[in-house]
Amino acid sequence: MTERIKIKEIKTSTQSNVDRYNPSNRIYVRAVYGLFQKLRRYTGWGLIILFLALPMIRWNGHQAVLFDIAKQQYHIFNMTLFPQDLTLLAWIFIIAAFALFFITTYLGRVWCGYTCPQTVWTFIFIWFEERFEGTANKRKRLDQMPWSFNKIWRKAAKHTGWIIVSLLTGLAFSSYFVPVDELYFDFITFNGGFATTASILFFATITYANAGWMRSIVCTHMCPYARFQSTMFDKDTYIVGYDTTRGEKRGPRRRKADPKELGLGDCVDCDLCVQVCPTGIDIRDGLQYECINCGACIDACDETMVKMGYEKGLISYTSEQKLAGKETHVMRPKIIGYGLMLLVMIGMFITNIINLSSAELEIVRDRTALYRENSEGLIENTYTLKILNKTIETQTYDLSFSGLQDAQLIGPKKIVIKSGEILTQPISIAVDAYDMKEKKVMITIKLTSSTGDVEEIEQQSPFFTGS
Template sequence: MNDNKNQIEVKNVTATVRSHRPTDEGHIYVRAQAGRWQRLRKQMGWFFMLLFMVGPWLGWNGRQAILLDIEHQRFHIFGATIWPQDLTLLALLFMVAAFGLFFVTTFLGRVWCGYLCPQTVWTFIFIWFEEKIEGSANKRRQLDKAPWNVNKVWRKAAKHLCWLGFSLFTGFTFIAYFVPAQELALGLLTFSASFWAGFWVLFFAFCTYGNAGFMRTIMCTHMCPYSRFQSAMFDKDTYTVSYDAERGEQRGPRPRKKDPKALGLGDCIDCDLCVQVCPAGIDIRDGLQYECINCGACVDACDQTMERMGYAPGLISYTTEHKLRHKETHVARPKLIGYGVVMAVMLAAFAYLASNIMPMDMEVIRDRNQLYRETAEGLVENTYTLKLINKTMEPVTYQLGVEGLEQAEWIGPSEISIRAGEVLSLPVSLSVDPYLLSSPVQDITFVMTRQGVEPDDSKAAVRNESKFFSATR
């Protein structure tokens, strides 16, 4: 009698759950879910989002610690200043990030999408605003179906105001990485900011509002290329969120105290909670799908259901295809090792170049109007323009000279002070007695030496090769 009562209760619950599917006319009502994977996802999301928000306000030696100053063509990242001449570093950094993403995807599937992707993080934040203002998934569905009244108007208005406010703050924070944060904030508050600064803040605020508030998983499934080419990196040893069909089928409701095998059933009670908590609105029991972002919400929902039923957890879990087929999972495999090796090589190259960035630079430009000229004294003269760059954030004095033509007379300043971050064009000339030249074209090297630095310092001087032309004797 008690068993029949329990079975009726489970069937009624299942019927109720099925009548509240997560999707309704294309809109996904995501049910809130707790659990270890959701705690981890939220902690990581909040941590990196706070880093993003705090980043523009960090100071370093009297200036903004992270400032991508496109207007003046230099990137300040704490103590390092990256100039256009050093953009190889950024290329290497992007390559490290790309191969890092390939490595993680081959090993753990789309965990980037589920745990760290800004689209996912901001979408869950917007859903959090929905839950706090409009209520649970069922309440949000009922509110959308209800006629317009005072309750519906103020809840919808409050939600969109929160969305817009957070979007504006996001747009402001993003642009503050390119325009000094304090200058941008003061300009926006006093309406004295430039048109383009205000435009880009509003543009990225609009993108955030649209992407996280309305498009959500549409961005992932229709606009982000990652969901499309991820399958090329998956193999049978990749850890993905998967449903153990061998254990779960045949699905169906049952009394808690009955042995499911005696009823001809698997462990899945067909409660559909895994579908309701999915931000993409998919059913993981249908197999691996490109919409799945590996957020683990269905894993937590299923584990809690298994616990209530007295079954072992892991019906839905992070697992591999080989493990589901009772085969050995190979973690160290050629493709994963290959991605790891390339990533390590790129990272080593990045570290080497970053540690050897020169604090100054020099470019030598020859006079294009004539190769050489003869002076009234019978000397041969070549004219050059030296483009000198002080990459440091303090004024520095440099000594200029030339190697390979020691007999030449230097015409122009040989010692010059350059302000912090300044690019200076300096015309100079070299003149020499033609009888002292061994050939009509002679290799020379301009040397720019930083004063106040030990001569054996590898960053004390920078050299740039050029040519000295003269008439054939």
């Protein structure tokens, strides 16, 4: 082949001296305010409050959300799940995957920019930096200064804040698996078990390292999502994009100067879009996998445009089609396919929840003998009932059976089972052999709620006579 593949050469900004591909280089993110940063801030705080508050909520006398691994019980408000119900977890993962595909195809990496825990916690940690060490330029100068009392106390205060947030994160995460009533008290009083304490410290360390030190390295070097997102993008996907037609040729100028007379575009080359970017890229170089669609560069550029008296939107949420002067197609086969699959998965998940039983009944026959003749001359079959109460309350069931005429139940007629308890109850069913015409009859054993609060449970099992 003699044809050469066309290569687009991208030159990085000369104003940013940070090599973003070198993990050892630190990015000093400049604070920016605007519509999208306000939206991101409110979204982040809302998710954090939800994360912290869910384990604190009481529901019918117990923790609303608790995944008790030791007891193999998973409480989610009014629903208690057991290991055999964890197929629901698979449905949740499938729904999350298709939701991610759908949103990414439509709006790009908005998950990364607005709701990803790495992003949310990173900006919390940056907030502590700004409060104790100042703006981005002040933080950079402080790091270059020799150690002094001023530098030591500021660094110590910042890291203390980081450690407190990290420990609270570890405690909040662990409270989904350990009852919150005892978790915080045991940790503060140093009475927690080894496994619980180790898990808290582990997640605290991970939070401290990821949000405090690695930050964008997680996004650019560790997160797989940035690598495979290109398979979901197309030219109609909404991305953060720079309008080169309007912005070029870029260059500085006085506020009242006419850019057309100077042969310039609207971009004043202030480099603010680079300084506010959490991953340190220059959006003017085009679409890059490091971009997390956070909109920080949009707010920074809009602020500059307002000051210069230009129209906003030089950097905006747009698509490659729109940047090329074409129409963006929202409804397209890929996004319709993802949307339909998402609806199907949600429907199947809801169906599984609706069909989820409040109790389970397993019948185990006596394995030593198919039947026996008791002292009254009746043919008797012995069964062991294993009953699991999957509700959050103690349940009373009436025990009965059908399928045999003139037969009697030997055992309790009422069964009381505590929440989450697996009760093993032996019973026998006896019948006069004279009334039996067949060697084997299928019977149905039923459990009916005495209060009628839960549905009837029934299971079939064979009854042998030997006749």
